[in-house]
Amino acid sequence: MSNFLRLFHPFPLKVVDGKGIYLTLEDGKEYRDLFSGLGVNLLGHNHPDIIASLSKTFPLHLSLLLEHSLKEEVASDLARITGFDKVFFSNSGTEAVEGALKFMWMWVKEKGNVKNRIISFKNSFHGRTLGSMTVSGLLLHQGFPKLNFDTLFLPFGDEKMLTEEIEKGCDFVILEPIQGASGVRIAKLKFYKTLSILHREFAFGLIVDEIQSGLGRTGEFLASTLFGLDPDIVTIAKGLGGGLPLGAILLKEKIANAMKPGYHGTTMGGNYLSLRLSKVLIKKVQELLEHVRNLDKLLKDVLVPELLANPRVREVRQKGLFIAIELKKENADEVKDILFENGYLVNSLGKRIIRLLPPLIITFEELNDSINEINEVIKGY
Numbered sequence: 131m132s133n134f135l136r137l138f139h140p141f142p143l144k145v146v147d148g149k150g151i152y153l154t155l156e157d158g159k160e161y162r163d164l165f166s167g168l169g170v171n172l173l174g175h176n177h178p179d180i181i182a183s184l185s186k187t188f189p190l191h192l193s194l195l196l197e198h199s200l201k202e203e204v205a206s207d208l209a210r211i212t213g214f215d216k217v218f219f220s221n222s223g224t225e226a227v228e229g230a231l232k233f234m235w236m237w238v239k240e241k242g243n244v245k246n247r248i249i250s251f252k253n254s255f256h257g258r259t260l261g262s263m264t265v266s267g268l269l270l271h272q273g274f275p276k277l278n279f280d281t282l283f284l285p286f287g288d289e290k291m292l293t294e295e296i297e298k299g300c301d302f303v304i305l306e307p308i309q310g311a312s313g314v315r316i317a318k319l320k321f322y323k324t325l326s327i328l329h330r331e332f333a334f335g336l337i338v339d340e341i342q343s344g345l346g347r348t349g350e351f352l353a354s355t356l357f358g359l360d361p362d363i364v365t366i367a368k369g370l371g372g373g374l375p376l377g378a379i380l381l382k383e384k385i386a387n388a389m390k391p392g393y394h395g396t397t398m399g400g401n402y403l404s405l406r407l408s409k410v411l412i413k414k415v416q417e418l419l420e421h422v423r424n425l426d427k428l429l430k431d432v433l434v435p436e437l438l439a440n441p442r443v444r445e446v447r448q449k450g451l452f453i454a455i456e457l458k459k460e461n462a463d464e465v466k467d468i469l470f471e472n473g474y475l476v477n478s479l480g481k482r483i484i485r486l487l488p489p490l491i492i493t494f495e496e497l498n499d500s501i502n503e504i505n506e507v508i509k510g511y
């Protein structure tokens with residue numbers, strides 16, 4: 131009997147090593163990892179720059195109570211790239227969202243005229259701790275207790291309902307610019323434009339959760355840029371620590387000013403080792419943006435049309451390397467299993483969706499071959 135509590139179904143793999151998009155098993159068999167450990171391994175496995183940054187000695191942990199230049203350096207890299215004023219580090223995505231909710235709440239209170247009414251979206255996913263679950267449309271049915279926010283869940287992409295509800299009053303809106311866990315759902319440009327106009331007009335707070343869409347996945351450092359959003363807070367995590375736990379809350383000054391010392395904190399958030407890898411990761415992601423945009427073009431011009439020509443494919447939703455293939459038949463698990471037998475790791479969502487989050491370092495050839503293989507497997511099932 132295993133003592134490890136499994137609340138998910140792992141691939142039955144005994145991994146011993148990895149390089150680039152490949153994972154190697156005990157018996158030497160190689161798998162193409164097109165899901166990057168839930169979207170974390172942006173630079174693939176064992177990237178030489180990451181390994182090099184591990185090879186010197188340094189203090190493994192320095193708490194928030196000790197100043198060190200790395201903390202400042204990574205915060206200033208992120209601020210410079212994204213245009214935000216302040217950065218607070220966390221260990222994970224869900225903690226970044228928890229912090230974002232606390233920070234936003236304090237700003238709302240300080241501003242006054244609290245309506246206790248916030249807007250999130252159906253099928254959204256913001257994490258698995260109680261605060262972030264409270265605003266996660268996908269997890270509502272699980273029956274856990276909720277925070278005392280009056281949270282409205284609107285259909286994602288419905289600008290008419292959004293306008294109506296915001297006109298009734300709201301303290302803040304939280305959204306994923308592209309909904310990841312519900313299958314790479316992208317709204318029409320008009321929806322994002324309406325949200326931006328309403329944000330300026332009504333001056334409510336805007337939290338954009340870029341934990342899955344950020345850090346180059348769409349070809350932009352933040353997907354907010356693609357849609358012209360100007361959030362007050364952005365959350366990032368997943369790949370930020372170069373494979374180690376690290377999240378960050380990016381804040382405008384006005385929000386940061388509403389927080390007082392002691393209102394939020396963390397023991398391990400922004401630990402030295404994760405920040406060290408993060409510095410490398412952020413630099414590499416910037417260098418890879420152009421490459422991801424070129425892959426986006428290959429997908430849009432060639433690979434997505436090829437998938438759409440497959441009579442078993444209903445829809446493909448894609449921005450950069452954020453990809454969902456929706457099948458006509460309810461056999462996503464079967465397709466995933468066959469791909470697994472053929473040496474490909476992909477993710478299935480619900481009954482019809484195959485989700486891919488390949489590392490940003492994937493080459494043209496690797497992406498081309500992988501999508502062709504996926505297409506062939508879908509044809510056979």
Ligand SMILES: Cc1ncc(COP(=O)(O)O)c(C=O)c1O
Binds near residue numbers: 222227257258306341
């Ligand atoms: C958009 C989004 N928000 C939050 C989270 C939670 O992040 P973590 O699993 O690091 O807590 C995820 C994780 O998949 C996510 O995709």
